[in-house]
Amino acid sequence: MYKQQQDQPPFQSFRRPSTTDQDSNRFMNANLDDFKGRIYELAKDQNGCRFLQRKIEDGARNNAYAITMIYDEIHGHFVELMTNSFGNYLCQKLLERCDNEQRNKIVEIVAPEIVPISLNMHGTRAVQKLIEFLATSDQIQIITSALNPSVVPLIKDLNGNHVIQKCLNRLSDEHRQFIYDAVSENCVEVATHKHGCCVLQRCIDHASTSQKTQLVKEITRHALPLVQDPYGNYVVQYILELGDAQFSDGLIHQFVGHACYLSAQKFSSNVIEKCIRVASPDTRHMLIAEFIDPTAMEKLLRDSFANYVIQTSLDYAESGQRAELVDCIRPLLAAIRTTPYGKRIYGKIFRDQQKPVAATSAPQSSSTLPQHHQPHSIHPQHHPQHHPPRQLSSQPRRTANGSYPTMPV
Structure with missing residues (x-):
C-alpha cells in the first residue's frame, strides 16, 4: 500500500506586472x-x-x-x-x-x-x-467645398464612401446637392462600382423629389449598359422597387425591343423578370410580345437564364397573350421536356390546363397570386443588398444551372 500523500497547499503563481499594467x-x-x-x-x-x-x-x-x-x-x-x-x-x-x-x-x-x-x-x-x-x-x-472635387473617388473607396453616406444622412437637401450633381455627371462610373452602386441607392433613399428625379433621369438614360452590369443591374432594380410609375415606366420602355437579348444575359435576365412583374399592362404586353416567335422561343427555352423569364411571363401575361405564349411553346415541349427547366415549364402549362380559365388570368401583384403562381416558387429572387456603412460585397447571382452560390464574404 502506498502511503497517502498529505494535502499540499495550492501552488500560487505571481505574475509580474506588465508594461501595459504599469502604464494604466x-x-x-x-x-x-x-x-x-x-x-x-x-x-x-x-x-x-x-x-x-x-x-x-x-x-x-x-x-x-x-x-x-x-x-x-x-x-x-x-x-x-x-x-x-x-x-x-x-x-x-x-x-x-x-x-x-x-x-x-x-x-x-x-x-x-x-x-x-x-x-x-x-x-x-x-x-x-x-x-x-x-x-x-x-x-x-x-x-462640403473641400469634399466636392473628390466625390466620385470617395464613393468608390472602402473608407471614403462612408463619409459621403454621412453627408447624405446629416446634411440638408441644399447642402448635399453637390453629391447628386457629381453622381449624375458620373452615373455609369458610380453605378457599376461595387461600393458606388450601394451609395447610389442611399442617394435615392435620402433624395428630395427634385434630386430623385435628377438621378432617375440619368439612370434611365444609361439603362441598357447598367442592366447588363454585375452591379449596375441592382441600381436599375432599385428604381423599379420604388413602386412609382412615373419612374418605372420610362425605365422599362428602354428595354422594349431588347427583351430577348437581355433575357439571355446573366444579370439583365433578373431585371427583365422584375420588369414583367411591375410593368403596366400595356408595357408588359409589349415585352412579352417579343417572345412570341418560334425561332426566338426555341433559343429562350434552351437558355439557362432566359427560361426563367419565360416562366415569369407565363405567370404574368394576361389570358389572351398567355394563350399565344403557350401555343408558341407547345411545339417545342417535346424537345426540352427532359431538361430541368423544360420540366418546370411543361409542368406549369400542364397544371394550368387542369384549372379553370379564370385561374390562368394575369396576376395583379405577387401578393394576390395562388401559391403555385408565386414567383418565388420558380426560383429564389434576389434583391439589392442595402449597405450601410461597412464593407460592401456583390450579390449572389444565378448560375447556369439555376442554382444560387453562397454569397461571398
Whole structure:
C-alpha cells in the first residue's frame, strides 16, 4: 500500500506586472495638470488617450477647463491625430464637446486635408464625427467645398464612401446637392462600382423629389449598359422597387425591343423578370410580345437564364397573350421536356390546363397570386443588398444551372 500523500497547499503563481499594467496604473489617480505640455504625445498612447477622453467626459466643474487645455495642445495636430489608431478617438470626443469657436478652428485646419483623411481607415471615423457635429452654415460650406472635387473617388473607396453616406444622412437637401450633381455627371462610373452602386441607392433613399428625379433621369438614360452590369443591374432594380410609375415606366420602355437579348444575359435576365412583374399592362404586353416567335422561343427555352423569364411571363401575361405564349411553346415541349427547366415549364402549362380559365388570368401583384403562381416558387429572387456603412460585397447571382452560390464574404 502506498502511503497517502498529505494535502499540499495550492501552488500560487505571481505574475509580474506588465508594461501595459504599469502604464494604466500611472493614470489611475492622475490629474490633467500633471501632463501639461505633453498632451499631444499622450493622445497617441492607448492608455493616455483613454485618460484624456475620460477628462473630456468628466461632468465635474473642471470639464470646460479640461476641454480647453486638451484643445489648446492638440488642435494644431488634428490632421495627424485623426488618422492615428488611438488619437482618432480623442479627436472624435473633442469634436462632440468643444464649442463652436473651437470647432471653427478645427474645420479650417482639417478642410485642406479632408480627402486623404477620409480615405484612411481611422480618419474616416473622425471625419464622419466632424460632419455629424457641424453646427453652422459656414462650417458646412467649408467642408462640403473641400469634399466636392473628390466625390466620385470617395464613393468608390472602402473608407471614403462612408463619409459621403454621412453627408447624405446629416446634411440638408441644399447642402448635399453637390453629391447628386457629381453622381449624375458620373452615373455609369458610380453605378457599376461595387461600393458606388450601394451609395447610389442611399442617394435615392435620402433624395428630395427634385434630386430623385435628377438621378432617375440619368439612370434611365444609361439603362441598357447598367442592366447588363454585375452591379449596375441592382441600381436599375432599385428604381423599379420604388413602386412609382412615373419612374418605372420610362425605365422599362428602354428595354422594349431588347427583351430577348437581355433575357439571355446573366444579370439583365433578373431585371427583365422584375420588369414583367411591375410593368403596366400595356408595357408588359409589349415585352412579352417579343417572345412570341418560334425561332426566338426555341433559343429562350434552351437558355439557362432566359427560361426563367419565360416562366415569369407565363405567370404574368394576361389570358389572351398567355394563350399565344403557350401555343408558341407547345411545339417545342417535346424537345426540352427532359431538361430541368423544360420540366418546370411543361409542368406549369400542364397544371394550368387542369384549372379553370379564370385561374390562368394575369396576376395583379405577387401578393394576390395562388401559391403555385408565386414567383418565388420558380426560383429564389434576389434583391439589392442595402449597405450601410461597412464593407460592401456583390450579390449572389444565378448560375447556369439555376442554382444560387453562397454569397461571398
